[in-house]
Amino acid sequence: MKVSADRLSTVEEYYFSTKLKEVSSLIKKGNPIINLGIGSPDLLPPSVAVEALKGSLNDQYANNYQSYIGLDELRISISKFYNKWFHVDLDFNSEILPLMGSKEGIMHISMAFLNVGDSVLIPNPGYPTYSSITNLVQANPVYYDLKAENNWLPNIKELEKNDLTKVKLMWLNYPHMPTGAKCDLSLLKELVDFARKHEILLVNDNPYSFILNDNPVSILNLEGAKEYCLELNSLSKTFNMSGWRIGMVLGSEQNISNILKVKSNMDSGMFYPIQKGAIAVLNSTNTWFDQINKIYNERRILVWKLADSLNCTYDKSSSGLFVWAKIQGNKKSKEFTDDLLYKHNIFIAPGDIFGSNGEGYVRFSLCATKELLIKAINRINE
Numbered sequence: 001m002k003v004s005a006d007r008l009s010t011v012e013e014y015y016f017s018t019k020l021k022e023v024s025s026l027i028k029k030g031n032p033i034i035n036l037g038i039g040s041p042d043l044l045p046p047s048v049a050v051e052a053l054k055g056s057l058n059d060q061y062a063n064n065y066q067s068y069i070g071l072d073e074l075r076i077s078i079s080k081f082y083n084k085w086f087h088v089d090l091d092f093n094s095e096i097l098p099l100m101g102s103k104e105g106i107m108h109i110s111m112a113f114l115n116v117g118d119s120v121l122i123p124n125p126g127y128p129t130y131s132s133i134t135n136l137v138q139a140n141p142v143y144y145d146l147k148a149e150n151n152w153l154p155n156i157k158e159l160e161k162n163d164l165t166k167v168k169l170m171w172l173n174y175p176h177m178p179t180g181a182k183c184d185l186s187l188l189k190e191l192v193d194f195a196r197k198h199e200i201l202l203v204n205d206n207p208y209s210f211i212l213n214d215n216p217v218s219i220l221n222l223e224g225a226k227e228y229c230l231e232l233n234s235l236s237k238t239f240n241m242s243g244w245r246i247g248m249v250l251g252s253e254q255n256i257s258n259i260l261k262v263k264s265n266m267d268s269g270m271f272y273p274i275q276k277g278a279i280a281v282l283n284s285t286n287t288w289f290d291q292i293n294k295i296y297n298e299r300r301i302l303v304w305k306l307a308d309s310l311n312c313t314y315d316k317s318s319s320g321l322f323v324w325a326k327i328q329g330n331k332k333s334k335e336f337t338d339d340l341l342y343k344h345n346i347f348i349a350p351g352d353i354f355g356s357n358g359e360g361y362v363r364f365s366l367c368a369t370k371e372l373l374i375k376a377i378n379r380i381n382e
Contacts (some may be wrong), residue, residue: 234248302370
């Protein structure tokens with residue numbers, strides 16, 4: 001009996017899902033693994049979030065089904081947050097849709113806008129979920145190159161050389177994961193113009209705005225961008241709330257309405273106390289960002305030292321939650337990372353899992369204490 005759908009032949013289990021099983025198994029066997037592989041913040045969220053969650057558990061409707069569009073208060077808080085930090089005006093009634101994490105939004109957007117056989121522009125290297133969901137909805141991934149010689153930024157002249165007649169959607173992600181590259185408003189404007197010219201929906205996935213980045217930017221800051229652009233964001237990295245699953249998609253009323261048609265058939269609203277916690281942090285002050293970036297900067301300096309010990313090179317001007325480093329020598333990315341795991345009990349991510357242009361690179365996470373990072377450096381230098 002055939003029990004699986006044909007679409008499953010187009011995807012594999014997520015790399016970190018399988019690799020973390022192996023890492024967990026090694027730990028159970030007594031191996032002292034230092035995990036620098038994934039971007040799951042180990043720092044606590046702001047205390048106001050936890051207090052707001054606890055304080056709302058006994059509210060009258062806390063345990064009921066919630067609105068598909070979230071609490072008014074949550075959408076108002078998101079609107080104010082975007083106005084304060086990105087200088088973007090958003091109508092909380094029609095241009096904001098809270099999500100259970102922005103990863104959910106990638107699926108919702110793909111289901112709302114892609115037909116079978118449509119093409120999707122996907123960055124190489126980039127977040128693997130863009131490709132897997134494109135395949136699951138039976139659209140066609142068309143990869144566009146991001147390379148070190150162009151600072152990991154899209155080359156619009158090269159993009160124009162593609163057959164764009166079937167392209168419906170383009171994924172963008174700045175500050176970029178995994179490379180940490182930043183994109184300024186001038187290039188974003190060129191990309192918006194490109195999307196407008198070819199009638200492509202441009203989606204900027206923007207969860208790393210505030211991590212080691214002095215100039216947070218939203219694509220929606222550009223005049224006329226809402227018609228051709230969506231932006232995803234989340235509280236996972238910004239406020240150390242990855243397990244809370246709080247994201248958002250922002251854009252024109254029509255585009256948000258289309259996404260809601262999908263979302264409202266797939267969940268029954270976000271848990272009320274979680275929404276209350278989100279509201280509390282969205283109204284927090286900039287001292288929060290100063291605090292977490294001080295910690296991440298100290299950790300990044302140690303990761304640079306670890307990379308130096310491994311004879312890897314890196315760009316000190318990059319931003320985000322990772323250090324992207326180039327391997328020296330002839331080893332492939334997975335060979336390098338497996339050697340590090342089995343010989344030194346240090347887990348980092350191989351660059352090729354993010355696309356073919358990631359071959360020869362590795363990614364270090366900053367989600368580990370200074371003590372663990374020093375221990376990792378010492379293991380290499382022993």
